[in-house]
Amino acid sequence: MSSRAADVIPAADRRSPDRPTPDLATSDLPAARTARRGAAAVLLDGVLKRFGTVTALEETRLRVEQGEFLTLLGPSGCGKTTLLNLMAGFLEADAGEILIGGEQVTATPPYERQIGIVFQNYALFPHMSVARNVGYGLRMRGVPKREIAARVEETLALVKLQGFADRSPRQLSGGQQQRVALARALVIRPRVLLLDEPFSALDKNLRGAMQVELKEIQRRLGVTTVFVTHDQGEALSLSDRIVVMSAGRIRQVGTPDEVYRHPQDRFVAGFIGDVNTLPARLETLSGVRATVALGDLRREVEAAALRDRPPGSPVDVFVRPDHLGVRPAGEGGTLPARVAALVYQGSHIDLHADLATGERVVVRVPGQGALATHAPGTAIGLAVPQGGLVAFPPE
Amino acid sequence: MTPAIRRRPFLPLFVVPAALVAIAITAGLAAILRFSLHAYVPGSLDVGGFTLDNFADLARPIVLRAMRDTVLICFETALATLILGYPVAYALVRTRSALLKSVILVTAVTPLFLGEVVRTYAWTVVLGNSGFINATLRQFGLIDRPIQFMFTEFGVVVALVHVTLPVMVIMLAAALAHIDRDYEKAAQSLGAGPVRAFLTVTLPLSMPGVVAGFTTAFAWTFSAFATPQVIGGGKVGVVSTLVYQLGLSSFNFPVAASLSLAGLGLALGTMWAVRRAARPLEAMGGH
Ligand SMILES: Nc1ncnc2c1ncn2[C@@H]1O[C@H](COP(=O)(O)OP(=O)(O)OP(=O)(O)O)[C@@H](O)[C@H]1O
Numbered sequence: 001m002s003s004r005a006a007d008v009i010p011a012a013d014r015r016s017p018d019r020p021t022p023d024l025a026t027s028d029l030p031a032a033r034t035a036r037r038g039a040a041a042v043l044l045d046g047v048l049k050r051f052g053t054v055t056a057l058e059e060t061r062l063r064v065e066q067g068e069f070l071t072l073l074g075p076s077g078c079g080k081t082t083l084l085n086l087m088a089g090f091l092e093a094d095a096g097e098i099l100i101g102g103e104q105v106t107a108t109p110p111y112e113r114q115i116g117i118v119f120q121n122y123a124l125f126p127h128m129s130v131a132r133n134v135g136y137g138l139r140m141r142g143v144p145k146r147e148i149a150a151r152v153e154e155t156l157a158l159v160k161l162q163g164f165a166d167r168s169p170r171q172l173s174g175g176q177q178q179r180v181a182l183a184r185a186l187v188i189r190p191r192v193l194l195l196d197e198p199f200s201a202l203d204k205n206l207r208g209a210m211q212v213e214l215k216e217i218q219r220r221l222g223v224t225t226v227f228v229t230h231d232q233g234e235a236l237s238l239s240d241r242i243v244v245m246s247a248g249r250i251r252q253v254g255t256p257d258e259v260y261r262h263p264q265d266r267f268v269a270g271f272i273g274d275v276n277t278l279p280a281r282l283e284t285l286s287g288v289r290a291t292v293a294l295g296d297l298r299r300e301v302e303a304a305a306l307r308d309r310p311p312g313s314p315v316d317v318f319v320r321p322d323h324l325g326v327r328p329a330g331e332g333g334t335l336p337a338r339v340a341a342l343v344y345q346g347s348h349i350d351l352h353a354d355l356a357t358g359e360r361v362v363v364r365v366p367g368q369g370a371l372a373t374h375a376p377g378t379a380i381g382l383a384v385p386q387g388g389l390v391a392f393p394p395e
Numbered sequence: 396m397t398p399a400i401r402r403r404p405f406l407p408l409f410v411v412p413a414a415l416v417a418i419a420i421t422a423g424l425a426a427i428l429r430f431s432l433h434a435y436v437p438g439s440l441d442v443g444g445f446t447l448d449n450f451a452d453l454a455r456p457i458v459l460r461a462m463r464d465t466v467l468i469c470f471e472t473a474l475a476t477l478i479l480g481y482p483v484a485y486a487l488v489r490t491r492s493a494l495l496k497s498v499i500l501v502t503a504v505t506p507l508f509l510g511e512v513v514r515t516y517a518w519t520v521v522l523g524n525s526g527f528i529n530a531t532l533r534q535f536g537l538i539d540r541p542i543q544f545m546f547t548e549f550g551v552v553v554a555l556v557h558v559t560l561p562v563m564v565i566m567l568a569a570a571l572a573h574i575d576r577d578y579e580k581a582a583q584s585l586g587a588g589p590v591r592a593f594l595t596v597t598l599p600l601s602m603p604g605v606v607a608g609f610t611t612a613f614a615w616t617f618s619a620f621a622t623p624q625v626i627g628g629g630k631v632g633v634v635s636t637l638v639y640q641l642g643l644s645s646f647n648f649p650v651a652a653s654l655s656l657a658g659l660g661l662a663l664g665t666m667w668a669v670r671r672a673a674r675p676l677e678a679m680g681g682h
């Protein structure tokens with residue numbers, strides 16, 4: 001069941017109990033020492049931010065658990081960076097409180113928050129070597145020279161950049177610069193690591209590799225991470241929990257599976273993954289389930305979003321392209337449709353079909369067989385699964 | 396016409412005026428060179444035979460003192476302009492307030508369009524013995540005799556700073572505008588307060604602009620004539636005013652010509668030395 005999971009699932013509980021204890025020197029993370037027992041890594045309580053007349057972030061409550069990987073996901077302009085800047089202290093909230101590790105930081109300047117940030121363009125200091133970049137935060141904290149050298153080396157090893165210490169950032173590839181930025185943020189043992197679309201400048205292959213690596217490092221160090229992206233695939237594959245945002249509001253907080261399979265509203269359903277919208281009619285409502293009529297078909301859906309709708313009112317059913325099936329025309333339990341186009345996608349075919357009612361749907365058909373058997377114009381029966389459907393009132 | 400030029404039909408439009416200017420300057424320099432290598436005939440604008448004596452003449456104490464003072468005044472002016480101009484440029488680039496931006500532009504940059512002479516005469520009104528500063532100080536009973544600003548090196552430097560400030564602000568602002576604000580944010584997130592973030596990141600990254608601004612102010616001041624002439628009033632001898640005295644008061648064109656050439660050499664030499672000394676600074680900010 002989907003839920004405003006923000007306050008419900010402590011990250012630690014979802015981890016396998018045999019998770020290796022963090023190695024490296026991170027077991028003495030200051031966060032672990034100073035955080036009050038049970039305190040959230042970050043807590044935004046009624047935080048609100050306006051720019052002039054634009055409300056970039058409406059009153060928001062969000063709890064980030066110790067050690068979790070939380071992703072802020074949403075379209076451009078929805079307030080992700082604003083939220084991140086509020087946590088980092090680069091923006092002042094117009095209302096509400098921010099706590100880090102249980103400590104009130106609402107009025108604390110960024111340089112006293114002990115937060116690590118990886119910027120989209122890396123922001124590596126061009127006039128410093130890799131080692132001096134990574135050691136910068138330690139120098140600012142007055143850490144003794146010898147310890148700086150040791151920790152810089154250790155952290156460069158962590159991001160697999162041994163031997164690059166004396167290079168200039170300009171002499172590094174995009175991926176390597178990314179690692180330096182990560183090392184520079186991690187070496188100060190931040191209470192929270194913030195990343196704002198860190199991979200958007202990398203090409204697709206490199207992005208995939210860096211995602212895996214970031215996740216690995218994050219798991220190893222157990223550092224609380226807040227990650228910003230507008231790429232839903234990235235969010236689904238990396239996160240412990242996803243915060244879906246739109247227009248300055250949090251629409252849903254949940255595990256990737258929760259937001260993918262149990263979206264709470266139309267926006268989330270449409271934003272995460274590809275989806276078809278089928279017009280239907282509400283038949284009955286009983287407890288947590290509702291029955292809807294899709295043409296001649298009856299299907300069960302979650303009732304939460306339809307609770308105050310009278311029977312007979314129109315609803316939209318959301319179904320993923322890979323959950324639909326193609327059957328011969330006229331087969332029982334299918335919706336009549338006609339093939340409109342076939343789009344070759346390598347491992348699968350996207351079959352576009354027009355329903356008898358006029359709606360266009362996309363069906364993901366594995367393999368290449370459909371190319372030969374379902375030429376455009378072919379009449380088909382569209383198989384709609386029994387489970388896994390969600391429905392919302394029309395807009 | 397070469398193919399390269401044929402492919403860019405607008406190129407002659409740019410090249411021809413530039414070539415004309417270059418020819419005019421070369422001709423001027425050649426004339427000066429010719430004067431400097433010929434003997435002075437008192438009472439005549441014509442010159443005598445070939446000689447190197449004009450350059451030997453420059454070893455006089457008054458000339459050497461003018462050269463030393465010129466370099467000193469240029470240094471002081473460039474340094475003071477830099478120190479005053481940096482915060483102004485920084486505010487201009489970083490402020491979010493459109494009002495502050497326009498105020499800075501109007502007060503610091505538009506004087507550029509007033510020209511050296513107008514600005515210099517404005518300063519005589521401010522610096523004179525019964526000028527704005529002295530009148531104000533006297534009004535408040537802080538002094539009973541006027542402080543001498545006119546005809547002092549200090550007065551000359553003050554006016555020259557005002558003359559060079561707009562160029563300095565423009566050059567520094569251009570350099571600062573190129574520095575991504577994320578650098579400062581990154582520094583702050585790593586524990587550097589605003590001052591330390593500035594000193595360790597922004598300032599070093601702006602060094603190319605600092606060096607460029609300093610050398611430009613230096614060269615600008617070296618060639619300044621109206622300001623040292625009017626504010627210095629003959630009491631502050633710099634190369635440009637000395638050339639003027641020799642050339643147009645004594646009509647000793649040959650020595651004036653040799654002094655201009657020596658001044659040119661001095662200016663190029665000191666600027667080369669400044670740039671060389673600043674090379675490590677500049678390298679700091681290479682993007
Ligand atoms: N400094 C600012 N001044 C005025 N408006 C701002 C400012 N910063 C952000 N906004 C506005 O606040 C809203 C949220 O912006 P924000 O940068 O947080 O979006 P985002 O989710 O990070 O978008 P993107 O994915 O494009 O980075 C936008 O409407 C934006 O125009």
Ligand SMILES: [Mg+2]
Pocket residue numbers: 080081082196
């Ligand atoms: Mg953003």
